[in-house]
Amino acid sequence: MTDPIQQAPTIQGWCPGALRPMMSGDGLVLRIRPVAARLTQSQALGLADLARRFGNGLIDFSSRGNVQLRGVSTQGHPDLIAALAALGLVDETPKAEAQRNITVSPFWTQQDQTVDVSAQVVKVMSQREAPVLPSKFGVAIDLGPTPVLQDISADIRVERDAEGSLLLVANGMARGMTCHIDHMADHLQKLAAWFVAAGGVTGGRGRMARLIANGTVPDGFDQTPRQVQDPATRFVPSVVLVGAMVGFDFGQTDWKTLTALAEIGPLRITPWRMIIVEGARQMPHVAGLITDPQDPMLWVTACTGKPGCLQALQPTRPLGRALAPHLQGPLHVSGCTKGCAHPKAAEMTLVATATGFDFIRQGRADDTPTLRSLTAADLCAHPNLLSAKEPNAQPDALPYPMNERL
Ligand code: SF4
Structure with a gap:
């Protein structure tokens, strides 16, 4: 049930593209949709360079296997589009771009x-x-x-x-x-x-x-x-048939890490906000990656939050990072009730309010909270508030059978 107390955020009703970017708290956000979710080495190297030159150097991976550049100025946008076109990474028109909403298995x-x-x-x-x-x-x-x-x-x-x-x-x-x-x-x-x-x-x-x-x-x-996907399947960093799949805190990396990965091989963007380095038979030794399938940061999803998003009521990622070591299950930290980073129900969701965070168990970011008005300090001091299990229960082993078959 949707929580009536939270003030509704603005619903844009459209997703950013490269030709039709969206203004955010840190400048324009451009979403680039690589064909078959694959970047050749030269495209990935070029994209990393463009993130450095035209953006704030950060690169997001989306849940549809797309790539986002952030922090782009309005003045820099035309030159950035010309450079993306030279890399073969933009469509001819905003309409064509908007309609090419295709996710492929990586x-x-x-x-x-x-x-x-x-x-x-x-x-x-x-x-x-x-x-x-x-x-x-x-x-x-x-x-x-x-x-x-x-x-x-x-x-x-x-x-x-x-x-x-x-x-x-x-x-x-x-x-x-x-x-x-x-x-x-x-x-x-x-x-x-x-x-x-x-x-x-x-x-x-x-x-x-x-x-x-x-x-x-x-x-x-x-x-x-239809065949039914195994609900216990959880996609985590590992070597798979087509390459080495690596993760990033909050599905975000920077131009230096992207450059280092692109020097190893072509890259496939996964809808789990990870990347497969095509052809790699071992985990890359590159700073800024999650390569351990048991890394607690894999439990946390958090949107951009404050100050990067204009609608955010609190910073989200510092809290997610602080809580990660205490988690026994997936946590979604959302900067407002829109829940961009995880639109579906999650086991645990923290939603920012004007004064702190509300907690929702097994619901979406706009559902009625189980607990209200928690501060980030409360949560860090008492992370057991979020415990999905009995206080002394041991965490389950992370299931990742799928990767072994891929
Ligand atoms: S969910 Fe997060 S990223 Fe989405 S609008 Fe709200 S604060 Fe911004």
């Missing part, structure tokens, strides 16, 4: 059709006659042997059925439509057009799962059962 291989399917989806979504979709409407391409993106926000999903065939899914449905790759783009376009025609968009916003939950379902998309 574990894709040359054989699993991700690159082909991704190219088809881009083509369909950028056609002039493509339906006008809400800014947050997205497609997830998840073509490994078992799904890994089912926790990631998307409205249309391309997965595999139990026989290994491509399965087109309207998000929110337990079944999908099996289809051949030659017909996939056509069916995807029809599904997107159905979403609009069926009333999925109101005031420029709307999500497929909400429409489906209201009992409106598309014909032909309830044929084949």
